[in-house]
Amino acid sequence: MISQPFSTKDRILSAAEDLFAKSGFAGASLRQVTATANVNLAAVNYHFGSKENLINELFKRRLDDLTAQRVKALEQVQRNGAVTLETILDAFVSPALTLAQDRGGGQSFVRLLARAFAEQDQKLRRFVSDNYGHVLKEFAKAFLQLLPHLAKEDLYWRLDFISGALTYTMSDFGMIKKPTAISEEQHRKNAAAQFVRFAAAGLRAP
Amino acid sequence: MISQPFSTKDRILSAAEDLFAKSGFAGASLRQVTATANVNLAAVNYHFGSKENLINELFKRRLDDLTAQRVKALEQVQRNGAVTLETILDAFVSPALTLAQDRGGGQSFVRLLARAFAEQDQKLRRFVSDNYGHVLKEFAKAFLQLLPHLAKEDLYWRLDFISGALTYTMSDFGMIKKPTAISEEQHRKNAAAQFVRFAAAGLRAP
DNA sequence: GTAGCATTCAAACACTTGTTTCATACGATT
DNA sequence: AATCGTATGAAACAAGTGTTTGAATGCTAC
CATH class of the missing domain: 1.10.10.60 (Homeodomain-like)
Known part of the structure; x- marks a missing residue:
């Protein structure tokens, strides 16, 4: 085979x-x-x-890759010592936006992801939470170290807002907003920069 | 009849x-x-x-109401003179979260909305943009007056992030995050406060 | 009362759905 | 060259889809 x-x-x-x-x-x-x-x-x-199993394999294939890249990016940030809200956020966001722009199906996948979450598919949510939840906790820990004064509850709310905004942004991405004048990569970097700036300020909110 | x-x-x-x-x-x-x-x-x-037309009527019924409440809230804020990022955001957010908690079907509707956007349904997006886009512009104008130094492009990015975060927050809302100890109304007010704080800081980002 | 209209109902329509079956073809191993 | 497990193929399966039909209601106005 x-x-x-x-x-x-x-x-x-x-x-x-x-x-x-x-x-x-x-x-x-x-x-x-x-x-x-x-x-x-x-x-x-x-x-x-079955059809259902096909769907599961779809998610596994992509999410394994995405979380691996996020972990790698986070580790690299932590190793290099330049640990700021911005660099951590970038480690979280950039792999997702890269995937969102990938022509090899990644572009479809992020829309699939957005759809799956919108569908409130409990099974899938469990699957994601079980298999990739530890990565999110890793990021949460990194954020908390930089925001020692922030209550945990507040952080969780804000991470949720960030996830939502990111999911939504990804699913739009490359469809509507890209000015024709600039390249795809520029567009992605710009989006990432905008997002990081916005999210970092949100995390730092009093 | x-x-x-x-x-x-x-x-x-x-x-x-x-x-x-x-x-x-x-x-x-x-x-x-x-x-x-x-x-x-x-x-x-x-x-x-037809089934398709049923879906359209569904959206019309709810969105007419939601936008009307947003406009009303915005006008009230502007009339009362306490125009800040926070009060404008609240005028935008609170009606949505109220709808998200409404037992009379509103709770279902917000998930429907998230789903519809995830589905990239071009027809529906056009419908929303055509019928309710002017309200969003109204809010954008109000924001710009308070953020005169902010480039328009930056503002649009951030409003997009906010919309995304709100959409996904709404669709989660009342399902997962509510602690059993507090009342629904407290939960909603808390969510709105958290959201406004986060979004206002994001809008104020350097 | 009866005519006319809007509404409801059961049944059928033509079609699509995911899945299964069994026969056929392929490719490596003996 | 024969064999065996893997893979593909065309066809059928039972069930479910949105929509249409035409008869049976109910209700209002004359």
Whole structure:
């Protein structure tokens, strides 16, 4: 079972990511997915068992990568010693915005993520919280060290606001706001800078 | 055609709001809706024409009310003279959070709203922008008067962040975060206060 | 009372859904 | 070359989808 560069499984995952992001989990059918992937209809159930399981694998693939990059960025910040609200926020935000701009499906994925959270899918929330919650705690700890006067409850509220703003920003990203004059990377860096500035000020609120 | 307190139309709207919020527009079927509403299946098409039109009426009903309350709150702030970032933000936020806590379906609606935005539904975005965009401009103008040094572009970014944070805060609201010890109204006021403090600081960012 | 209208109802429509089945093709191992 | 497990294929499955139909109500006005 050698994983070819564009195996059936990969083609299904990519097509599913795209179509689910566009039409929702219930809105996109397996027939649409398999047709887009140039794959037989039965292939989904053969390789993934069910539609629901396909969705789970989708999230796992992307979130593993995203959290890994966030952890790496945070560690690098802490190692280099330039620990400020801004650098920590950047470690949190930049990997997400990079993903949001990735043409290889990441762009679809962030919209999928926003949708999933909007859907209040309890199962998925648990999945995210169970598998990636420790990373968020890591960031919370780093923030608390820089904001020793801030009550924990206040911090949690603000982290929630930040997550919401980020999710929302990501899902918009590259669709509406980018001026045609500047490059994608400039746009991303600008967005990250704007976001970090805003969020840092919010965290420092009296 | 006297509109009874719980007419068929109203029962359909309420049930639809609830189920769409829970399972999505594609995920909830008209049979579920009509069963919940204790109404014949054909009633939806009779009263609303189609499923899509039912959804539109749903949004219209709630958004008309929400924007009206925001405008009212903003006008009251401006009339009373206590115009600060905080009071303007409160005029924007409080009506939304009140709606998010309303048991009469508003609670479902805010989740519906978050979902709709996550779905990148262009039609709906246009609908919202066309019908309620002027209110947002009104608020933007009020903010700019208090932040004369702030570039317009910066303000728009930050208003976007605020909208995103608010949307996701609303959709969470009352589900997860409320400590059992305090009343709903206290919880809402606390959330509004937290949000206003955070957003005001973000707007004031250097 | 009866005519006319808006509303409700059960049933059927044509279609799409996720999943299963079983036959076929492929590719490496013996 | 024969074999075996993996993968693909076309077709069918039962169930569910939004919508339409036409008959049966209820209610108001004449």
